[in-house]
Amino acid sequence: MAEKLTPREKGFSEWYVDLIQKAKLADYSDVKGCMVIRPNGYALWENIQRVMDKMFKDEGVRNAYFPLLIPESYLKKEAEHVEGFNPQLAIVTHAGGQKLEEPYVIRPTSETIINRSFSKWIQSYRDLPLLLNQWANVMRWEMRTRLFLRTTEFLWQEGHTCHETEEDAEKRTLTMLEVYRTFAEDYMAMPVLPGRKTESEKFAGALRTYSIEAMMQDKKALQAGTSHNLGQNFAKAFDTQFQGRDGQQHHVWQTSWGSSTRLIGGLILTHSDDAGLIVPPKLAATHVVIIPVGIGGKAPEAEKAQVLEKVHALAADLRKAGLGVVVDDDETKTPGFKYNEHELTGTCVRIELGPKDLAKSSCVMVRRDLRQKEFVPLDEAVTKVQAMLDQMQKDLFKKAKDFRDAHTFEVNSFEELKAKADDGFLLAHWDGDAKTEARIKEETGLTTRCRPFSLKQEPGKCVMTGNPSQGRIVFSKAY
Amino acid sequence: MAEKLTPREKGFSEWYVDLIQKAKLADYSDVKGCMVIRPNGYALWENIQRVMDKMFKDEGVRNAYFPLLIPESYLKKEAEHVEGFNPQLAIVTHAGGQKLEEPYVIRPTSETIINRSFSKWIQSYRDLPLLLNQWANVMRWEMRTRLFLRTTEFLWQEGHTCHETEEDAEKRTLTMLEVYRTFAEDYMAMPVLPGRKTESEKFAGALRTYSIEAMMQDKKALQAGTSHNLGQNFAKAFDTQFQGRDGQQHHVWQTSWGSSTRLIGGLILTHSDDAGLIVPPKLAATHVVIIPVGIGGKAPEAEKAQVLEKVHALAADLRKAGLGVVVDDDETKTPGFKYNEHELTGTCVRIELGPKDLAKSSCVMVRRDLRQKEFVPLDEAVTKVQAMLDQMQKDLFKKAKDFRDAHTFEVNSFEELKAKADDGFLLAHWDGDAKTEARIKEETGLTTRCRPFSLKQEPGKCVMTGNPSQGRIVFSKAY
Structure with missing residues (x-):
């Protein structure tokens, strides 16, 4: 494991x-x-x-x-x-x-x-x-x-x-x-x-x-x-x-x-999540891993050969569609071990294919970020993977944006700034003086990140000094 | 210029x-x-x-x-x-x-x-x-x-x-x-x-x-x-x-x-040659430069527009074929200046296109290494450029190989080695002793390059010491 x-x-x-x-x-x-x-x-x-x-x-x-x-x-x-x-x-x-x-x-x-x-x-x-x-x-x-x-x-x-x-x-x-x-x-x-x-x-x-x-x-x-x-x-x-x-x-x-x-x-x-890396499909080296299942131990040789043949045919089809594909047919490792390993290294989509799937002309697909099984007819596999990758790219962005938006606050006093110091992006008025900026940093650990183009600039009062401010700026703890 | x-x-x-x-x-x-x-x-x-x-x-x-x-x-x-x-x-x-x-x-x-x-x-x-x-x-x-x-x-x-x-x-x-x-x-x-x-x-x-x-x-x-x-x-x-x-x-x-x-x-x-760089097409960034000609000074505006339209259409066709194409339509420079410049920087093929060419539905092509004009029907231009590039790649190799072969000699005495020291690759017997190798280098400026796999190894006598040699090795002056 x-x-x-x-x-x-x-x-x-x-x-x-x-x-x-x-x-x-x-x-x-x-x-x-x-x-x-x-x-x-x-x-x-x-x-x-x-x-x-x-x-x-x-x-x-x-x-x-x-x-x-x-x-x-x-x-x-x-x-x-x-x-x-x-x-x-x-x-x-x-x-x-x-x-x-x-x-x-x-x-x-x-x-x-x-x-x-x-x-x-x-x-x-x-x-x-x-x-x-x-x-x-x-x-x-x-x-x-x-x-x-x-x-x-x-x-x-x-x-x-x-x-x-x-x-x-x-x-x-x-x-x-x-x-x-x-x-x-x-x-x-x-x-x-x-x-x-x-x-x-x-x-x-x-x-x-x-x-x-x-x-x-x-x-x-x-x-x-x-x-x-x-x-x-x-x-x-x-x-x-x-x-x-x-x-x-x-x-x-x-x-x-x-x-x-x-x-x-x-x-x-x-x-990324607790299982490992998650890579947006547009930057992934490996989009798909295909893992043959149910052919270990006492499985009949003919069944095994059929599964492996289909696995490699599917891999070829996916590669033809321009995707990075790995077939993990290492017999010394269990499917479960492989699932964990590919979740850890961030392969976008996992396909499981075994004799039972083959009998139904179907396969199992799991999107890395969702980690939920989906049964997909084999003849739709390539289209489905492409659609999954497109959707994954969009969902990752949306999830991250929703997270950011949920952790962005207007704050209007120094107490609030201090209290929310670990809570995300804090939009606060600041008098534009480097000394004030340094004091805020010293007392809260917060630094000015940038004055976003998207943030409408309206005058107000600096949360620290009460002096006039031209507009809010983003404060946050930072890497 | x-x-x-x-x-x-x-x-x-x-x-x-x-x-x-x-x-x-x-x-x-x-x-x-x-x-x-x-x-x-x-x-x-x-x-x-x-x-x-x-x-x-x-x-x-x-x-x-x-x-x-x-x-x-x-x-x-x-x-x-x-x-x-x-x-x-x-x-x-x-x-x-x-x-x-x-x-x-x-x-x-x-x-x-x-x-x-x-x-x-x-x-x-x-x-x-x-x-x-x-x-x-x-x-x-x-x-x-x-x-x-x-x-x-x-x-x-x-x-x-x-x-x-x-x-x-x-x-x-x-x-x-x-x-x-x-x-x-x-x-x-x-x-x-x-x-x-x-x-x-x-x-x-x-x-x-x-x-x-x-x-x-x-x-x-x-x-x-x-x-x-x-x-x-x-x-x-x-x-x-x-x-x-x-x-x-x-x-x-x-x-x-x-x-x-x-x-x-x-x-x-x-x-490369005295006019500048020559790049094998497979490694060239710019395969083709198209230079409009005969449309400077008093040339009628309509003619000029026609030529430029065709020049850009041809460039688009060549790009579609996967080639690196530059259109040099800078009016402050003469065609002659541009020819020299692109010969200097090693553009593989130059295409000249003017009103007279257009009237004949033809253009002029010049391969960088040959520097000879060739008249090509416009509707064959893309195919012709591709054929030219293929041939140029082959010809460059052949020319370099012929040159090397013409300057590779078997030499059988130290006098000959010394006399031919600047003449190319010298295939000579050497006794395998590092001291001999150092003496040869000191007295002739020649170093052992390698014992080529393609060189049949037959015993002989070292050109320097007369001691037994297992086979010839390449001596040459080197960068």
Whole structure:
């Protein structure tokens, strides 16, 4: 029998770690805060990459690759940037058997080194917009780490674009945020609030940062993607200029935007249950497992052969329909063991097929999230699986959205904010002062997540200070 | 006009660097020996990855991801391994604002850190074979670097497998070498010699190393992929054991195999010409560029509209056939400028279409490698392009193979070896002694490339010492 997971009720964090390790998604390593992504976990990343990369390319973005190491002096060129990232840097001081004249840092993000190239490549407005992305590993030395959600090294994509005007940059910043929203909602089935971050929560070196914020099953927020309007900060630091249509030299306007393997953590925390992983069908590597049943032990050989023949024929039909299919005909394991194992690893639909089913030209289907048996005529099996997967994708999104909506509250006093601190997204008035924000965080553990575009902004009074507020913002505990 | 490249005759190395920079494949960076891979170059890597990844998966290999940093002590566990890689390591001594207790090295390859996980994951023969691959960046501090061919940081894939028996490991080593051969010949159109490396040229820590060796246009060899039978060396160093079918504990037998962005250098050096890049169609991102002609300046607007309509209709048809198509209708550039630009960046087929062509329901096609005009009826255009691409793929391979065969010689004396040192692949007898091999290298600059499987092994006398030889081996100057 597959070992049971700690139930969520008993310990949400233990359940999360248990699930990741038992479903073989990732493992700890001896390298501080770094994980090993195992094939079951990496397959999710490959699907995330495949979909997202296509979405980027449809937006005219091309991929490139910049060095892992950044000369330390580069980071210092943009004052806010170095201040933000300095405490988290891993530093290479020796290489090739010698002490380096200037140390290198392992990229925590690549705005600086990319701007060094931009400043060489860009001459004229004809070179703009320049729309690049890279899929890469980055490193931020974190004190407290958590598998997928916060690791010292992580895999991500970072987009970097250059524009003629501030408007173009702002437009691109929001376009890419919308790509993230679409990806999160339509593929991950994870509802998100797109909105603007506060000054104290923005990216070090940006003019404005936007994010998409999701709610996990424990009602904590997860920032699942960010898009930054960098203004001309890095362009000025690296002298990235172009000759404009007016014949004059101008600094380019830039954006950057990123999402990471953290998304896998978000996917787990949004949908999974005490039996294991649940994967939205659009990102699943294995959509269907077919398990032959009732042919163990003393079952007649002829019956066994008939069942296996049908099982493989069905698998072939499902594959032809473009689905990821596994046939689990390992005779050393019981069907029950296999059910548990595939529930643990998140196969979307399980099909059971035995002699009794075959006699009725039927099979049993079980949707991973519902875990209820359904009898389906064999000649409708492919259509039924497709319909099930479509419905599952929709249901997962609806369930997550209903959950979020049920745990989103308007709160109107500091007492209420404090009392509801663990209850989800709290929409509260705040005076816009970073000091107030810091005090609220200190006293309640709540941080501002974002000012969602969907939240109508009406004036009010700050829950902490009573000072005027322009509109409510989302407070929540967060990963 | 696009700037002309240094012709190969005038300076092969200058031509190579010129091409890479002017075709915007890659650029130098300020980080010692590291390059920036620009979108035109990265698109080649994406296509290489896509094809190769599919080939690996068809062989049952799954992708995973292991940490970038390796504790220094890990490398020291396998004596030959640390000796081989020590001089090339980049070392992280500080992180998170503190000096580290134990330094980390940036992975030069991942056998050690992967074995740490293998030793945890593998318990029984039921866990074998374990077939993993990772796509990653690695770092080897090189003294002399060259864009794509030898860079301090490079992108690669490294496969790592574990087996029950020595036979299984040897079989897998050769299977993956054959995958590399197939990829090189069928996709890159680059003929290679698969064979075994000598003891002194094998991977640090391996039992046996095999490689595929290609000949570049300057008659130098390029090692384009290696596959290692690691025996039990790393398994013993990391205690990677399994309970065998006999109930006893055994160390696993392992392989590792890798190929890298160096392949892009090989692709350039095999096929390209003085006009620029030539890409085998199977790896090209852009198969066809359509350039409207004869509609500049005073051409009637109606004619112009007709031509552009047909150009876009043809582009749509070609895209429907699965081809990468660009329409270059930029009116600020002359057709001649565009011809040069697309020859430089390696678009496989150019189509010119103007009012005169339209009147004859025809168009002009030019295959990148031949650079000869051909008149093609418009209604045959799609079929013709497909046939052209197929033929181009075949012709590129044949041309490269003929070139290699014409520059491969049996040599029977040291004088001859020395005289022909720059002439290509030299098949010579060698006594198998590493000291002799080193002397030959010192006196001629020639290294042993591999003992090709295709080369019949017959006894003879070493060209250097006159001592007995088991058979000829390939000597060549090499990248």
